[in-house]
Amino acid sequence: MTSVPSQLEYTAAHEWIRRLPDGVVEMGITDHAQHALGDLVFVELPEIGRVLEAGEACAVVESVKSASDVYAPVSGEVIARNTALEQTPETINQDPYHAGWMLRVRLAPGAAAAAVLSAAEYQTLLDTEGG
Amino acid sequence: MAFIPHTPAEVREMLDVIGAADVEALFDEIPPDLRAGAPAGMPEALNEMQIGRLMRERAAADGTTLGFIGAGAYEHHIPAAVWAVATRGEFYTSYTPYQAEASQGTLQLLYEYQTMIASLTGMEVANASLYDGASALAEACLMAVRANRKSSSRRLLMPATVNPRYRRTAHAITTRQGLSFEALPYDAHGGILATDALDAHAGADPTALVIQQPNFFGRLEEVDTLTDWAHAHGMLVIAVVNPTSLGLLAPPGVWGERGADIVVGEGQPLGVPLSAGGPYFGFMTTRREFVRSMPGRIVGRTLDAGGHEGYTLTLQAREQHIRRAKATSNICTNQGLLVTAATIYLSLMGAEGLARTAAASHARTGELLNALTRLPGVRAAFPGPFFHEAVLRLDRPVAPLLEALVREGILGGFDLADDYPELGPALLVCATETKTSADIGRYQTALGRLVRDRHAKP
Amino acid sequence: MQSREPTIFECSVPGRGATDQWPQAEPAALADLPQRFRRKQPAMLPAASELDVVRHYTRLSQRNFSIDTHFYPLGSCTMKYNPKACNQYAMLPEFLSRHPLAPASHGQGLLACLYELQEILKSVTGMTGVCLNPMAGAQGEFAGVSMIRAYHEARGDHARVEIVVPEAAHGTNPATATMCGCTVREIPVDAAGDVDLAALRAAVGPRTAGIMLTNPSTLGVFERHIVEIERIVHGAGGLLYYDGANLNAILGKVRPGDMRFDVIHMNLHKTFSTPHGGGGPGAGAVGVNERLAPFLPVPIVGKDGGRYRWLDERDLPQTIGNLSAFMGNTGVLLRAYVYIRMLGGEGMRRVAEHATLNANYLFARLKALGLDAAYPDRRASHEFLITLKRQAREYEVSAMDVAKRLLDFGFHAPTTYFPLMVPECLLIEPTETESKATLDAFVAAIGRILTEIVGDRERVKNAPHGLPVRRLDDVRAAKQLDLTWPGTPAADSVAG
Structure with missing residues (x-):
């Protein structure tokens, strides 16, 4: 029911990543995640320059009924953040994979993305969780 | 009895619907080995007339006194309308406004309270209150650690001029999360923080400076200088203030160039009786940018499904019932009833009434100081501006004098011997607008008899 | 539906005040207070008469449900009668x-x-x-x-x-x-x-x-x-x-x-x-x-x-x-x-017994109406959990919808969505001070709501209908934060 674009990679914690040139990845939360959270009212993003460890809590997405940590899917340095989300968090609800991107991270040298899933694998995960 | 309306016939009928032989059967899931008999040593039940008599006798045994103690709790006049309205059952016996549509009264009142306390402290946003002033300071310290992005430390600067009870409470509540407090000494002559000796404490990246105004001695700190100094060193400023004083004193929101960052205090002076220490309420206000780091309930104005204005709890995702282990605090309730009283109090007083209360309290304290320092061996401890509370130095231990005064029905002040032994015999006194010149004269006469007697009875 | 109650700030008139509650003005008292410590702008507090204030807050009180006025079966909160003594x-x-x-x-x-x-x-x-x-x-x-x-x-x-x-x-x-x-x-x-x-x-x-x-x-x-x-x-x-x-x-x-x-x-x-x-x-x-x-x-x-x-x-x-x-x-x-x-000791025992009796009675009556217990084989303690998962699936109504509709019948809603692990749940605690008649009236209201779910679903989904406000927009409240009345300088008193 929710969208899982095939060209992206995913984590079990419902983040997506898109690989950009020069060892940079873009990330956000999945359509499934935004749907589960409901209307987002607030997004808190890390500062530019912060060095993330894969798996650490790096951002918060807040709806009326919940506030959830977003975990860094990769290790690396934050080089860009989607500050427009601070005014219009609903963009994540409307367009989680494009306009609703959250961070761009330059991968640490030799860093592998932690436990990344393919679109098919993520879809299987959703099917299992939903069942 | 026990306020249970059931008739025996109804009990029987209900058990039949349940399909239980007797009431005891309803407890059949409790392991029998654990079952208790009747609690031992429990007094017999009293009816309303009997308990009324007992309570009146105990209250009468305590009697009333003429009080000149402040030290964090202040006797002010409470308009009759305050508790007449606050104890209406609709306020008194409702609960946290989870069902907003059925709680618009409480919610609108809290929104009005937030507006008043934010304005009084000169800040942008307020929560719906915390337990008391001391625990509010503890929460403010935890909040400052969350909110200050410039500092990663858990160290705060805590002046010795902050109420010692607040310091102890802040320590007890925050120590388990690794917060530590560096004590800032006060100038022994002035009774305020020495602003020229501050830089020695700016190393080691403290995250916040606490400033109490008026300080525990009643003296006025140089809040503008202190605030600017803290900000220049990357610290947040936590202000601890007396709400009555803000009728006349500069609100923390305008201290220094940028104003304080978090403001807390004891709400008791705003229409809440002394009540032997509680229930009171703590207030907390802050900058809008820190609102998500603020603990406690917050009420917002919004629209309903028909486009009409209404009020609801908001930003609840920070709170324990949703965020659980990651919540800003474990606090559930505010002190709703006390805030109800305070909101009515502030509405009746208005800016002018509050300013007059502050001025009259200050005037009575000045009169009290004049009267008492005329006595031999009694002098003012700290020269310089003070507000509505002050320290006296005496030439003999304070405790026996206070005991002797109590026997005459006078609470003479707060003995500083335990908390500030370096001051020698010292007494913190306060007179609010409730005291008359005759009251002050009575205190002067009683104390005069005691200090003129070189061998005052212990 | 009642009309809007203006805020106390809207009731204010500059120059008005409850002057009988104020002490005498003593401007001379402030001579020893240097200007740098003084407030420059008065706090924007209400300027209202005693009657203005009493009437405003009494009216606000009437927009509340409370134990003194309503059955308030809020699970885990124990909303029982608070004796006046x-x-x-x-x-x-x-x-x-x-x-x-x-x-x-x-x-x-x-x-x-x-x-x-x-x-x-x-x-x-x-x-x-x-x-x-x-x-x-x-x-x-x-x-x-x-x-x-x-x-x-x-x-x-x-x-x-x-x-x-x-x-x-x-x-x-x-x-x-x-x-x-x-x-x-x-x-x-x-x-x-x-x-x-x-x-x-x-x-x-x-x-x-x-x-x-x-x-x-x-x-x-x-x-x-x-x-x-x-x-x-x-x-x-x-x-x-x-x-x-x-x-x-x-x-x-x-x-x-x-x-x-x-x-x-x-x-x-x-x-x-x-x-x-x-x-x-x-x-x-x-x-x-x-x-x-x-x-x-x-x-x-x-x-x-x-x-x-x-x-x-x-x-x-x-x-x-x-x-x-x-x-x-x-x-x-x-x-x-x-x-x-x-x-006394005996009264305490009776508290536990009648709280448990009331809960088990209400539990039995609601199960008989066709509601699903979260733990159907268990004895209720002083409260019990109902799950509306089936109604949510079959009729697309939520526990919150039922809770809001109960308000229209003059009953405060039970606790909803707690514990979080039980879907579409209502946690109901009647307490010992409620009479059988009150519990029966509550059962009747639930019965009517269950009928409405099948025959008049929108009535439930759009509830409440008879309260001072309809359902409030929580998303707007959190996104467009409005925490203080804008007519006062509270909103703009601090330099950016």
């Missing part, structure tokens, strides 16, 4: 005017009440020490877990920083653990609503500081494995914390001390019926057994010979310290004391 005798002028720093010699009557309250609470709970200070249940929890940590540290057992919490627990439990610097291990409950013992065994070990349990649990059932849980946790070197949110269900029936809990808190505002005041004040007294007694918060009322006095850190050098400026919510404690003395 408790208020009246706690508010005698001598008690109200007592300064907290007045010496104990002038306050023996008050201290006698508090001392006796401590003793009675020990007896009722089977604990050996009690401190009345914590100002709410959550602060009682904080005191309890702080004492657990202090206990382990005093023994040099510094690794014990994990608190085990069942997933159904109140959110305050994990939040408290965090405030005490602990990490939280959540464990599941089994299909029958009891703690999953295998998961508990796997969770405990040398890092376990303790477990926090509510019993009867937040699922509205008695934890039947309590004896085994006690063996497992104590066997692993951890302590047992009793969350007293539901103590009213077992008063005089089973004591936390006999279940071998080491530390408990009691919500006096629930079990002992002090008023909830629109969200406080509460009182969260704590009780401990011998091993935690040295760590109790201060002050505590002690008795030397025939005289009462406050015990402080000089008497309890290992205390976790002060949790408030003075001695907690004394006025609430007096109300609880009056209530308890009116009950």
Whole structure:
């Protein structure tokens, strides 16, 4: 029911990543995640320059009924953040994979993305969780 | 009895619907080995007339006194309308406004309270209150650690001029999360923080400076200088203030160039009786940018499904019932009833009434100081501006004098011997607008008899 | 529908005031106050007459549901009748005017009440020490877990920083653990609503500081494995914390001390019926057994010979310290004391029995209407859990819809969506002070709502219809934060 674009990679914690040139990845939360959270009212993003460890809590997405940590899917340095989300968090609800991107991270040298899933694998995960 | 309306016939009928032989059967899931008999040593039940008599006798045994103690709790006049309205059952016996549509009264009142306390402290946003002033300071310290992005430390600067009870409470509540407090000494002559000796404490990246105004001695700190100094060193400023004083004193929101960052205090002076220490309420206000780091309930104005204005709890995702282990605090309730009283109090007083209360309290304290320092061996401890509370130095231990005064029905002040032994015999006194010149004269006469007697009875 | 009640700020007229409540103006008094300390702009407070104020807040009060006006079956909150005598005798002028720093010699009557309250609470709970200070249940929890940590540290057992919490627990439990610097291990409950013992065994070990349990649990059932849980946790070197949110269900029936809990808190505002005041004040007294007694918060009322006095850190050098400026919510404690003395031991037992009777009766009636119990094979304690999962699937109505529609029938809604693990749930606690007739009327209202769900669904989904406002836009409230009335400088008083 929710969208899982095939060209992206995913984590079990419902983040997506898109690989950009020069060892940079873009990330956000999945359509499934935004749907589960409901209307987002607030997004808190890390500062530019912060060095993330894969798996650490790096951002918060807040709806009326919940506030959830977003975990860094990769290790690396934050080089860009989607500050427009601070005014219009609903963009994540409307367009989680494009306009609703959250961070761009330059991968640490030799860093592998932690436990990344393919679109098919993520879809299987959703099917299992939903069942 | 026990306020249970059931008739025996109804009990029987209900058990039949349940399909239980007797009431005891309803407890059949409790392991029998654990079952208790009747609690031992429990007094017999009293009816309303009997308990009324007992309570009146105990209250009468305590009697009333003429009080000149402040030290964090202040006797002010409470308009009759305050508790007449606050104890209406609709306020008194409702609960946290989870069902907003059925709680618009409480919610609108809290929104009005937030507006008043934010304005009084000169800040942008307020929560719906915390337990008391001391625990509010503890929460403010935890909040400052969350909110200050410039500092990663858990160290705060805590002046010795902050109420010692607040310091102890802040320590007890925050120590388990690794917060530590560096004590800032006060100038022994002035009774305020020495602003020229501050830089020695700016190393080691403290995250916040606490400033109490008026300080525990009643003296006025140089809040503008202190605030600017803290900000220049990357610290947040936590202000601890007396709400009555803000009728006349500069609100923390305008201290220094940028104003304080978090403001807390004891709400008791705003229409809440002394009540032997509680229930009171703590207030907390802050900058809008820190609102998500603020603990406690917050009420917002919004629209309903028909486009009409209404009020609801908001930003609840920070709170324990949703965020659980990651919540800003474990606090559930505010002190709703006390805030109800305070909101009515502030509405009746208005800016002018509050300013007059502050001025009259200050005037009575000045009169009290004049009267008492005329006595031999009694002098003012700290020269310089003070507000509505002050320290006296005496030439003999304070405790026996206070005991002797109590026997005459006078609470003479707060003995500083335990908390500030370096001051020698010292007494913190306060007179609010409730005291008359005759009251002050009575205190002067009683104390005069005691200090003129070189061998005052212990 | 009632019309909008303007804010008090809109009722204000510059130059008006409740002048009879003000002291005389004394401008000369401020001569010694240098200008730099003075307020430049007056606070923007209301300017209204006494009648303006009384009428405004009386009208606001009429926009509330309350126990005095409505059945209020809010699960886990124990909204029972608050006897008027408790208020009246706690508010005698001598008690109200007592300064907290007045010496104990002038306050023996008050201290006698508090001392006796401590003793009675020990007896009722089977604990050996009690401190009345914590100002709410959550602060009682904080005191309890702080004492657990202090206990382990005093023994040099510094690794014990994990608190085990069942997933159904109140959110305050994990939040408290965090405030005490602990990490939280959540464990599941089994299909029958009891703690999953295998998961508990796997969770405990040398890092376990303790477990926090509510019993009867937040699922509205008695934890039947309590004896085994006690063996497992104590066997692993951890302590047992009793969350007293539901103590009213077992008063005089089973004591936390006999279940071998080491530390408990009691919500006096629930079990002992002090008023909830629109969200406080509460009182969260704590009780401990011998091993935690040295760590109790201060002050505590002690008795030397025939005289009462406050015990402080000089008497309890290992205390976790002060949790408030003075001695907690004394006025609430007096109300609880009056209530308890009116009950006596026998009355307490009757409280538990009739709370349980009312819950099981209402439970049986609602099941007969076709509602699904979350734990159908269990006895209800003083409250029970209904799940509307089936109605949500078949008719697309939520537990919240039913809760809102109940308001139209003059009933406060039960607790909704707690515990979080049970989908579309209603946690219903009728309390012992409600009559059978009230419970029957509630059943009738639920019956009508179930009919509406099938035949007039929009009526339920759009409820409430007869209250001062319709359903409120929470998303707007959180996104377009409006926390102060814009007509005052509160919104723009601070330079950016």
